Amino acid sequence: MNVYLLQVVNGIGIGMLYFLLAVGLSIIFGLLRFVNFSHGAFYLLGAYFCFQAVQWGLSFWLALLIVPLVVGACAWIIEKLVLRHVYAQPHEFHILITVGLALVVQEAVILVWGPLGDNVATPAALAGVVMWGDFIYPKYRLFVIGFTSVFAVVLWWILEGTRLGSAVRAGSESTEMVSLLGINVFRVFSLVFALGAATAALAGVLAAPIRGVEPFMGIEALGIAFVIVVVGGIVQSVMSTLWPEGARLMIYVAMAAVLLLRPHGLLGRG
Amino acid sequence: MTTTPPTTAATAGAPLLRARGVVKRFGKFVALHGIDLDIMPRTVHSVIGPNGAGKTTLFHTLTGTLSTSEGSIVFDDHDVTPLADHQRVQRGIARSFQVTSLFANLSVRENLRLAAQGVHRSGAFNGWHRPEGVRAHAGTVDQTLQRMGLEKQADITAGLLSHSQQRRLEVGMALAARPKAIFLDEPTSGMGIDDLDAMKALIRGLRDDHTVVLIEHNMGIVMDISDTITVMQQGRVLVEGKPDDIRRDERVRTAYLGNMITGGRA
Amino acid sequence: MTRLGSHVQLLLAVATVLILPLVMHSGSLASEVLIYALAVLGCNLLLGYTGLLSFGQGIFFGLGSYALGIALTRFDLPVLATLVLAVVVGAVAAMFVGWFAIRQRGTYFVMLTLAFSQMFYFLAYSLSDITGGDNGLLDIPRPALGLTGRPLLELSSPWQFYGFVAVCFVLVFWALLRLTNSVFGRTLLAIRDNEARAAAVGYDVKLFKLAAFAISGGVTALAGAFLALMTGIAPLSSIEYHTSEMILVMTVIGGTGNLFASVLGAAFYVLFADWLSTLWPRWLMLLGFLLIAVSLFMHRGIWGLGETIWLRLRGRPPIDPDDGSVATLGPVAPAAATGTTANTATATTRSEKRP
Numbered sequence: 001m002n003v004y005l006l007q008v009v010n011g012i013g014i015g016m017l018y019f020l021l022a023v024g025l026s027i028i029f030g031l032l033r034f035v036n037f038s039h040g041a042f043y044l045l046g047a048y049f050c051f052q053a054v055q056w057g058l059s060f061w062l063a064l065l066i067v068p069l070v071v072g073a074c075a076w077i078i079e080k081l082v083l084r085h086v087y088a089q090p091h092e093f094h095i096l097i098t099v100g101l102a103l104v105v106q107e108a109v110i111l112v113w114g115p116l117g118d119n120v121a122t123p124a125a126l127a128g129v130v131m132w133g134d135f136i137y138p139k140y141r142l143f144v145i146g147f148t149s150v151f152a153v154v155l156w157w158i159l160e161g162t163r164l165g166s167a168v169r170a171g172s173e174s175t176e177m178v179s180l181l182g183i184n185v186f187r188v189f190s191l192v193f194a195l196g197a198a199t200a201a202l203a204g205v206l207a208a209p210i211r212g213v214e215p216f217m218g219i220e221a222l223g224i225a226f227v228i229v230v231v232g233g234i235v236q237s238v239m240s241t242l243w244p245e246g247a248r249l250m251i252y253v254a255m256a257a258v259l260l261l262r263p264h265g266l267l268g269r270g
Numbered sequence: 271m272t273t274t275p276p277t278t279a280a281t282a283g284a285p286l287l288r289a290r291g292v293v294k295r296f297g298k299f300v301a302l303h304g305i306d307l308d309i310m311p312r313t314v315h316s317v318i319g320p321n322g323a324g325k326t327t328l329f330h331t332l333t334g335t336l337s338t339s340e341g342s343i344v345f346d347d348h349d350v351t352p353l354a355d356h357q358r359v360q361r362g363i364a365r366s367f368q369v370t371s372l373f374a375n376l377s378v379r380e381n382l383r384l385a386a387q388g389v390h391r392s393g394a395f396n397g398w399h400r401p402e403g404v405r406a407h408a409g410t411v412d413q414t415l416q417r418m419g420l421e422k423q424a425d426i427t428a429g430l431l432s433h434s435q436q437r438r439l440e441v442g443m444a445l446a447a448r449p450k451a452i453f454l455d456e457p458t459s460g461m462g463i464d465d466l467d468a469m470k471a472l473i474r475g476l477r478d479d480h481t482v483v484l485i486e487h488n489m490g491i492v493m494d495i496s497d498t499i500t501v502m503q504q505g506r507v508l509v510e511g512k513p514d515d516i517r518r519d520e521r522v523r524t525a526y527l528g529n530m531i532t533g534g535r536a
Numbered sequence: 537m538t539r540l541g542s543h544v545q546l547l548l549a550v551a552t553v554l555i556l557p558l559v560m561h562s563g564s565l566a567s568e569v570l571i572y573a574l575a576v577l578g579c580n581l582l583l584g585y586t587g588l589l590s591f592g593q594g595i596f597f598g599l600g601s602y603a604l605g606i607a608l609t610r611f612d613l614p615v616l617a618t619l620v621l622a623v624v625v626g627a628v629a630a631m632f633v634g635w636f637a638i639r640q641r642g643t644y645f646v647m648l649t650l651a652f653s654q655m656f657y658f659l660a661y662s663l664s665d666i667t668g669g670d671n672g673l674l675d676i677p678r679p680a681l682g683l684t685g686r687p688l689l690e691l692s693s694p695w696q697f698y699g700f701v702a703v704c705f706v707l708v709f710w711a712l713l714r715l716t717n718s719v720f721g722r723t724l725l726a727i728r729d730n731e732a733r734a735a736a737v738g739y740d741v742k743l744f745k746l747a748a749f750a751i752s753g754g755v756t757a758l759a760g761a762f763l764a765l766m767t768g769i770a771p772l773s774s775i776e777y778h779t780s781e782m783i784l785v786m787t788v789i790g791g792t793g794n795l796f797a798s799v800l801g802a803a804f805y806v807l808f809a810d811w812l813s814t815l816w817p818r819w820l821m822l823l824g825f826l827l828i829a830v831s832l833f834m835h836r837g838i839w840g841l842g843e844t845i846w847l848r849l850r851g852r853p854p855i856d857p858d859d860g861s862v863a864t865l866g867p868v869a870p871a872a873a874t875g876t877t878a879n880t881a882t883a884t885t886r887s888e889k890r891p
Contacts (some may be wrong), residue, residue, distance in 0.1 A: 037781075086831050091643060092589050092788050093831040099781060100827030107821035223654065223777060231649035233644070240596050335736065359738030384726050387719065388738030395747070397720040405719055442724070445738060457867040 013141035014210065016148040017203045018142070021221055023155060023226035024199030029229060032189060034083075035091060037098035038094070039225060040115055040218030041105035045071050046204025047213045051120050060123035067205050069199040075197030077216040079190050087189075102218065110215045124220025126209075144206050286311040286451055286481050287332065292341035294327055301327045303505045304341065309451065314473065314482045316396040316492045319502035320526055325485045326368055326455055328502070332483070333365045333453050334358040346450060359388055363452030366440040367458055368485070374429030378420055378439060379411055381428050385446035386410040410446055418442040419468065441472070451481040458488055470495060493517065499526065542713045545796045549709045552799055553702045563694025564766060565810055568638025570698075570705045571632050571762045572821050576786045577712055577795060578756035582789035583717055583784075584792030586748045587728030592649035593756050593783045596626040598775025600757030605673035605770035606666065615691070619704075619761055626757020627750040629656075634749030638742055653777045672771035676764055682687045691765075701762055708755060712795055715751070724748055756783075789830055800838050866882050 025039045046067055053063040078101070086093045126140040203221075209216070285308040294302040301324050309315045317325050332337040332343060334355035338510065343351045350358050364385075373381050386407035387394055404510060414419045416437040423431060428439060437457060444452045457470050466488070474495045476482050486492045491514070492499065499516045501508040503525045516522055556566040582588040600622040607618040614807055637648045653865050656765050660667045667673065680687035680698065691697045727734045727741055764770040771781065782805075790801020812819035834841055 027648075028641070031778075035643055035646055048772060082828065084833070087830070089588075089835065092583065092784065092792075093835065095589075095591075095646075095781075096785060096788050096827050097831035100824040100831065103820050103824030103827070107824065111818060111821075201859060219778075226647070226650055227654050230647045233647065263806045333736075335732075354735070356735045356738050356740050359736070365736060367733075371730060371733045371736070373726050373733060375729050376726065380722070383738045384723070384734070387723075387732075391738050391740065394719055394723045394739060394744075397715045397718050399719060400717050401719045401722055443733075447737065 001182045005241065013138075013144055013226070014207075016145050017207050017210075018221065018224045019029050020148050020151070020203040020206075021200055021225040022232065023152065024070040024196040024203070025225045026229045026232065027199070028193055028196040032087070032192065034087070034193075035094050035106055036196070037095055037222065038101040038199050039098075040197070040220075040222030042071055042075060042104040042200035043204040043207075043221045044105060044109060044215070045074070047120075047208045047217060048113060048204075049201070050205040050208045051113075051118060054120055060120075064202075068202040070235035071201035072194040072198030074195040076190050083193070084186065084189070102222075106215055106218060113215075115211075115215060119212040120208035122209040139156070140209055144210070147206070155199070171184025276279040281462065283513060284311075284491075285309055286346060287483075288344045289332060290342050292328070292343065293337065293339045294324075294331055294333055295339040300312065301505055302331065305502075305505075305507055306498060307332075307507070309483055310498070311450075312477055312482050313497040314477050314484060314495050315498045315500065316484045316486055316496040317500045317502060318489075318492055319508070320485065321393075323502040323505065324505040325502055327505075329365065329453055329455055329483075329485060333363055335365075356391075356516060359449075361449060363453065364447040364449035364451075365453035366444045366445040366455060367534060368455040368459065370433075370436045370440055372436060372439055372443070374427070376428060376429070377425050378415070378428055379424045381439060382411045382414050382446045383407055385443040386414075386448075389447045389449075407446075410448065414442045414446045417445065417472070435463050437461055438465075438469070442467075445476075445480075451483060452476060453483045455485045456487060457484070458491065466491070543716055545713060545794060546706075546710055548796045549799060550706060552803070553706055556702075556809065557698065557764070563696075563698045565806070567698045567762070567766055568597055568699045569693070569803045569806045571699050571759050571766070571807055572783070572786060574705060574708060574759035575756050575761070576798040576802045577709070578752040579783050579787040580792055580795065580798045581712065581752045581755070582715070582748055582792075583787055584747060584794075585721065585728060586724045587669075588745065589646050589784075590637075590649045590749075590752070591646050591777065591780045591784065592637070592653045592656075593752070594775055594777060594779030594781075595633060596630055596756040597652055597755040597760035597763075597779055597783070598653055598656070598660065598772075599629050599769075600672065600760030601627050601770035601774045602660070602667055603757065604761035604764045605676045608676050608765075609673065615765070619758060622757045622761035623754040626760070627754035629757075630749040630753020632748055633753075634746050638745045638749075650780075652743075653775075654779050657772070657775050657777065660772055663734060667772070668770070671773055672773075672775070674762070674769050674772035676768045676770065678768065678885050687700045697766055704758075704762075708758070709795065709799075712755070716795060720744075720747070721774055726729070734829060752871035772829070785827065789837055792841035793836055793839060797837055800842075804838055 021039065021043060024042075025036060028034055028036045028039070049067045049070060050060070050063045053067065054060060058066075083097065083103075086097050122140045126143050129136050129138050130142060200221075204217075207217070282463070287307070287309040289305060289307040291308075292302055292305040305324075305328060307328075314408060317328065319325055327336070331338045331341075332355065334350065334353055337354075338351060341351070342349060345358070345361055345363060350361055350363075353361070375385065376384075376417065383401060383406060385496060387401070387405070393405065396405070412421075415424055418441060420435060420438060420442065423435060428436065431439065437460065441454060441457050444454065454473065457473070458466055461469060470491045473482060473484065473491070477497075484496070494513075496509065496513055499513055500510045501519075501522050508525055509519055509521055511519070553570070556569060557563075560566045575593060577591050578596070579590065582590045603622040604618045607621050608615075613621070618648055633649065633652045637645055637652065640648050661669055664670070667794045678691050678697070680691060681689040688697075691700055716724075723734070723739055723849075726737065727744055731741055734744075760774055761772075763774070765846040786801040786805045787798060789804060790799070791797035807821070809819070812822060816822075820890065830837065836843070
């Protein structure tokens with residue numbers, strides 16, 4: 001029983017990161033109707049930038065703050081310069097361009113840091129384990145669970161409670177209406193894309209001390225994130241006939257369920 | 271030389287289409303509150319009413335584009351209520367759309383061939399033969415082209431036609447199915463004066479071989495060519511009758527807020 | 537895009553099949569070109585002709601490999617029978633996936649096929665007794681072709697095998713040419729153009745899409761089966777989403793306007809990857825840039841590029857798909873759909889994106 005519990009909680013640790021990834025992906029998907037295959041690439045960049053920052057002697061905490069912002073800025077630029085031009089095209093070109101982007105990023109990472117991957121040390125304050133009776137759990141993972149949960153609540157609040165959030169949600173219904181209301185739709189798009197990418201990068205930073213960094217971590221992460229978004233989407237559409245107000249919440253619940261039930265070894269070697 | 275298959279409606283006095291208690295809900299919003307409608311064969315039956323009356327929604331339920339929430343629809347002695355639109359086409363119902371909906375990237379001829387083929391849909395599963403010879407349905411296509419005045423445009427991509435030409439092709443698509451009942455949703459919308467008269471004559475002429483159900487805002491046309499007019503308001507039938515009766519009816523005047531029907535006189 | 541006559545296309549396909557042995561040293565690589573060409577044809581049937589963007593082609597590819605592998609290692613069936621079996625398995629699986637996926641539109645359709653792709657991957661991984669799990673099926677034999685037990689045609693050497701694949705390829709290509717030019721094919725094009733209209737004139741759109749799925753699945757599974765036969769293994773990776781991604785990339789790179797473009801796409805990718813990977817380990821980066829370039833500038837793919845160059849050389853202006861003087865009966869480049877009459881789902885998303 002204890003072993004099972006440990007497995008489950010262990011699962012939650014990594015699981016929360018995938019959850020974070022999925023949230024970022026579904027934000028982009030929800031507004032831009034954009035099937036974004038470069039999402040894993042931002043996760044990858046987040047992890048490697050964190051690695052590099054630590055190599056340079058910066059504290060992990062500083063990296064946690066700065067890296068997502070840097071990656072978000074990069075994503076903003078990429079969206080403005082490149083991606084925006086394909087929105088009006090059929091979906092196959094969305095897929096193609098983001099796959100291309102992901103490839104370029106992945107290979108660039110290999111060029112700079114080599115193909116083998118590396119470790120990132122757990123920050124000193126969070127090293128070690130927490131003991132609670134029979135139950136032993138790494139501090140860092142507890143931190144990840146807590147941090148991600150708080151972040152998810154904040155994100156939820158941003159999307160549901162603020163004007164930006166309303167613009168995002170309205171924009172996912174009709175971009176034309178939103179622009180008629182005087183909101184610069186394209187700036188909102190860029191912001192949303194950057195936010196999604198920053199979230200992915202944050203997940204990458206958090207993941208680095210747990211599993212190290214390696215160039216192919218983006219692909220694996222993307223696969224899982226997609227499954228979660230799709231399952232969440234299906235559950236959401238089922239729920240919207242049963243309980244419309246709760247439907248949007250369902251994506252979070254579904255993600256949790258998928259992550260908890262994720263059998264050991266499913267979908268990759270992570 | 272149009273030949274429409276003879277109707278199987280029992281006697282000459284029976285309605286071709288009989289709708290009873292048709293209700294349509296979208297979530298909590300009730301678009302149609304139990305409509306009863308009889309359409310007599312070989313007549314022009316117009317449905318009019320102010321915006322939001324539910325005319326197009328009614329059309330959608332009659333042609334099968336949308337399903338009904340409640341009620342029954344009997345066409346040509348068959349209960350078509352559970353049938354989807356593509357199935358009702360096989361029974362002899364065809365329609366045009368209020369917002370032009372053509373195969374924009376295909377030629378006019380191809381548009382019409384598809385419409386003509388659609389009624390013989392088992393033939394459409396032919397994965398070997400090209401649409402040549404009998405499969406080109408040239409007879410029906412050429413006839414429709416001629417009737418709609420689109421012979422010269424036959425090989426042009428539909429999306430590049432002028433608006434009026436597109437509206438004519440819309441009607442042509444319905445005609446090419448050689449239906450028993452043809453549903454036209456605002457066929458003249460956006461048309462210029464010159465084209466209007468041609469369209470009016472055409473619709474009037476359709477009565478010889480088809481039963482026409484028409485949504486129109488142009489009262490000149492409606493009053494001139496209709497045999498029966500059903501006036502709708504807010505999802506209900508307000509009144510039904512011959513053009514003269516409708517013209518004089520107080521309730522209709524109120525519904526339209528005045529002089530639209532009588533053409534200028536308050 | 538002008539409608540490329542099917543005779544010309546068939547000729548080009550045959551020419552390709554004959555040229556490959558002359559310019560290539562490796563029979564296996566040449567076979568690989570044709571194998572992936574088959575997979576891309578299957579994908580293009582859905583994308584270019586029916587307007588369905590499927591991220592699940594890897595499912596059928598992998599299933600074809602497994603079907604052949606199991607049939608040969610466990611049941612010792614004759615080769616031709618195993619190929620037929622693979623086609624049937626692919627077609628049935630495609631109808632299964634299609635039945636669910638068709639209920640959705642646009643991006644949701646894509647995501648659902650992606651989800652199925654992951655699901656089948658998970659199944660293949662878990663049912664390791666049948667599929668070999670992570671290791672895949674190994675030691676798949678390559679017996680000679682025969683009738684009633686008597687061997688007629690050896691397949692052991694790479695070029696012998698190529699010959700067999702080449703013949704099958706041409707036959708399938710020809711069948712698909714007939715299909716896409718047939719009444720059925722034209723109906724698919726209509727559905728791609730405007731689904732609501734197609735239903736309104738009497739076509740059971742779901743049924744047509746299912747049929748397209750079945751054919752696509754069968755052809756793709758055949759490709760997977762050939763690959764397994766050639767390499768002797770049916771790996772787990774064939775059913776991974778990366779395979780679906782690769783097939784889709786090849787399809788779009790080649791161009792969705794006609795069938796031969798699919799052959800171009802597959803040939804380009806396979807040969808490009810093979811050649812470049814020996815030159816520079818980071819060749820994937822170049823592929824990445826190519827994909828970005830194609831998405832921005834080359835929507836009609838390599839075929840479109842070739843066509844544009846050809847026309848310029850002949851002094852004619854490049855084809856403008858919006859030019860009304862030549863009505864296009866074949867599939868049109870995706871961006872050319874005009875006005876409000878395109879398929880309602882994609883039209884909404886497209887019109888909403890324009891500033």
